[in-house]
Amino acid sequence: MVDRASQLRSSSSWVAGMAFTSPWLLGLVALFAWPFAASLYWSFCTFDIINPPRFVGVENYQRLAAEIASGRGAGKALMNTVYYALLSVPLSVVLGVLLAVVLSAQVRGQAFFRTIIFLPSVIPVVASSVLWIWMLDPDGGLMNLILGWFGVPPQNWLNQARPAVSIEGVAQIGGWLTGGPLLLMGSKDALVLMTLWGVGNFVVIYLAAISDIPATLYEAADIDGASGVRKLLHVTVPMLSPVIFFNLVMGLIRSVQTFTSIYVLSAGTGQPGESLMTVSLRLFTSAFADFEMGYASAIAWVMFVGLMFCTVLLFRTSKSWVHYRQ
């Protein structure tokens, strides 16, 4: 054994190892390590790509802090991202688990139903965004037609900056009940709906996890006379908690990085009223419309650190609600 181990660790296997992994070594340096260091340095510079970067200290971060404090520019983008993440991530988890529970019922046509729920998440984002722009048309779009069946007046969707979950939004409901107009749903709410429509790939993960739950647990619950809801809350959800946690983290990262749908829905402008100007779009426009590479890099770093912070926070809380099987 000693002979084999030393043989394997010989210099020839070092050469072979380096040769096989050389694409990654090159990629690591060119596409990760250097960009990582460069963007950190540039975040302390003014840099317009054409002229060489010029060191300006913490100026970009000061500007960022001022914008966040005033709620304009990057501050507005941060608020938009927080709104979108706080609404879309928990709703995706709840909807995803519920759909997976229904789709795991042993009924005829199960495969058909699963396929239907999954398909929207396969549609390319650019195509589904085109579809949603049409469906969200305030004048005769499908969404308003459906809302109309329930007596809800037409919404302005992509033309309205104010989101539903806001003081003004809640005030609107009060006004509507006393005969006023109701323009509740804004562009970010539309984005959340579109995200929920594409929840299918999360459902697939939950379905796989549900099929791993031992049937004996449900049998035991049956003997104890547990109802369907209690089985869901006290067997399924705890058993799914590691997967729910995983999807929470993934969903958070994904929601903050969402770019393509926002770009297509707003034609790259973040309009109306900057309501779709999220952090990832702000970063892009700072870099490639305003050519402020330094400022864009600072935004990227603050976003990265913020995301790490939230992830660590989620990990901390997970100890109290995630149950790992022994």
Next chain:
Amino acid sequence: MKPCEKIFTYAVLIFCAAVFALPMLVMISGSLQSPEQLARNPYSIPTTLRWSNYADAINSMPMLLYLSNTLLLCVGCVVGTTLSCSLVAYGLCKIDFRGRKLLMMSVLATMLLPWQIMMVPRFVLIREIGLYNSLWAIIGPTFLGDAFFIFLLRQFFVSIPESLLEAGQIDGLGHWGLFRRIVLPLSWPAITTVALFQFVQTWNDFGGPLLYLSDPDRFPLAYGLERFVSSYADQTHLLLAASVLFTVPIILLFFLAQKIFIEGIATTGVKG
């Protein structure tokens, strides 16, 4: 299941399926209607199907040109990813050398980095080496591996028994021989998964072309289609037809390789 439970389950399933399917159905039906019909009554089942919308979409947006660019990108990226990632995964999994653990950790660590951090420097790099406005700006990096796919392949290679490789070694195979003759032939399922995910990812990719391509003759479908969204605002029937055409190959691919898709997502938790 009790009968009433069964009826309830079916009711919920049918409701959910209807909600999720409705947008897809109106997309298809909308793509087959005339502009007048779309303006008047878009959600009734169309009586006459205007297949010419598809031909019009292909002709009015240069979709065939975009398609050829998309296919070039897809082929290039699939070749690049499968080649580089299988080599790297073999090295990380089947060769015991100094620094291997560190490299494996670097693969995992890069998965945590958001692309926004790397966006600006990578753009500068691509521009400096003269790949801006070339399809190679998108294809090239795939030849340097992708952390997620390397990880996926490594997990698969781990399950290949060491005894097979030892038998190969006794027969005089070096690492290249072991890789070519033993590991690769056994790994087609995993490599197919990687190829499929990369294909779909490249087909759908919008950010790459947006960043690196400026010449409309080089646009792939995803980006080319988006360019028409605002200028064709009053030609919804053509936009929908183009979107359907853009989507159909991916849906077909999904149905052909459903098992690979579902298992890939269920085991890794990430969509391509």
